[in-house]
Amino acid sequence: MKTSELLNLKMSYDKIQFRRVGDNMQSFASKIFMATLRMIFHSPLSDSSKLSDNAAKLIKDKKSRYKPSKNFVYNKNSVEDVKYEKLINKNNQTKKVILMIHGGSFKIELNDFYRRLAEKYSNMFCGATVINADYGRFPEHQLPSQMHDVVKIYLHLLDEGINNSDIIVIGDSAGATLAMTSSLWLRDNNYPLPGHIVCFSLWADATSSGETKITNAYTDPFYGIAKRKRVEDNLHLLRRISKCVLNVDRTDPYISPLFGSFENFPGVTLICGTAELDESDSDRVYNKMKNEHIDVELHKFEGMCHCFQLFSFLPESKKAYRVVKRRIMEG
Numbered sequence: 001m002k003t004s005e006l007l008n009l010k011m012s013y014d015k016i017q018f019r020r021v022g023d024n025m026q027s028f029a030s031k032i033f034m035a036t037l038r039m040i041f042h043s044p045l046s047d048s049s050k051l052s053d054n055a056a057k058l059i060k061d062k063k064s065r066y067k068p069s070k071n072f073v074y075n076k077n078s079v080e081d082v083k084y085e086k087l088i089n090k091n092n093q094t095k096k097v098i099l100m101i102h103g104g105s106f107k108i109e110l111n112d113f114y115r116r117l118a119e120k121y122s123n124m125f126c127g128a129t130v131i132n133a134d135y136g137r138f139p140e141h142q143l144p145s146q147m148h149d150v151v152k153i154y155l156h157l158l159d160e161g162i163n164n165s166d167i168i169v170i171g172d173s174a175g176a177t178l179a180m181t182s183s184l185w186l187r188d189n190n191y192p193l194p195g196h197i198v199c200f201s202l203w204a205d206a207t208s209s210g211e212t213k214i215t216n217a218y219t220d221p222f223y224g225i226a227k228r229k230r231v232e233d234n235l236h237l238l239r240r241i242s243k244c245v246l247n248v249d250r251t252d253p254y255i256s257p258l259f260g261s262f263e264n265f266p267g268v269t270l271i272c273g274t275a276e277l278d279e280s281d282s283d284r285v286y287n288k289m290k291n292e293h294i295d296v297e298l299h300k301f302e303g304m305c306h307c308f309q310l311f312s313f314l315p316e317s318k319k320a321y322r323v324v325k326r327r328i329m330e331g
Helices: 003-018 028-041 048-059 112-124 145-159 174-188 231-238 279-291 315-330
Strands: 072-079 082-089 097-101 129-134 167-172 196-200 267-273 296-301
Touching: 028 315, 072 112, 072 145, 082 112, 082 145, 097 112, 097 145, 097 174, 112 129, 112 315, 129 145, 145 167, 145 174, 167 174, 174 196, 196 315, 267 279, 267 315, 279 296, 296 315
Parallel strands: 097 129, 097 167, 167 196, 196 267, 267 296
Antiparallel strands: 072 082, 082 129
16 A cells, blocks of 8 residues: 555544544444444455345345234335335325335335335425435446436336325435435436435445545444554455446446435435444435535434434334425425
């Protein structure tokens, strides 16, 4: 490694002690939970580079056991060979429709966890109808085809007579990427944009250039490294390039929304944890949006991991959902 690279690495590493505090001081329950996750995933038996692949294999073609709760009607649909699922709340009291885009490194298929999460979103937003996008997965489907799948579903909603301002797009991780890239495509092609975009743990930079890839090396339970390891020796893990973007232009805004312009975007809510490697993706997108005068809020939760809100029993998760509810209901 060159001397200049080592110097830059040390400067980034030194910033660990100066990390910014998030929205809330970390709860005791979350401290214990995050420490447990690190103990599990930082063990010699765990390989962070295979987490998404292993999860995808575990879920692939697994038979769904989901049955909608009382007051919900659930059905499967498709538009132009793109699948999506529709959840209708019999107690609907709003015109808002949630377009939900699940995460999973573009590899994990729509599953029962997200079907149950759709019920949570519906109940949060006065019984809103929820559309669960079931986009194509890598490697059978290459990027940016997933973005086009989401666009097809969105345009279908418009064709059904739903007002664009009533559509709320919510995504986590890779789903947050698709929430951003699909909105960029819609704007660039002169289509009306959704009323609001919510991104949990946005993955916005396929080049892996963010500084928190280094400064959060020891705090990220899933993709970080154990304290017994040296950061300098593990850059190949911390800054690894996802397989799904090896054969594309990683600075293409339809792959990495960080490199696009957010001019004329609707309101955006960004939520992330200060322990995740991709924390700086949300930071940089937020700063770019502020400079372009977008109505954007960034809420960072101290000590929390990637997509922490999926662990809904944690106090921070409940607070994050309250932030989202406030933002959506204000619109």
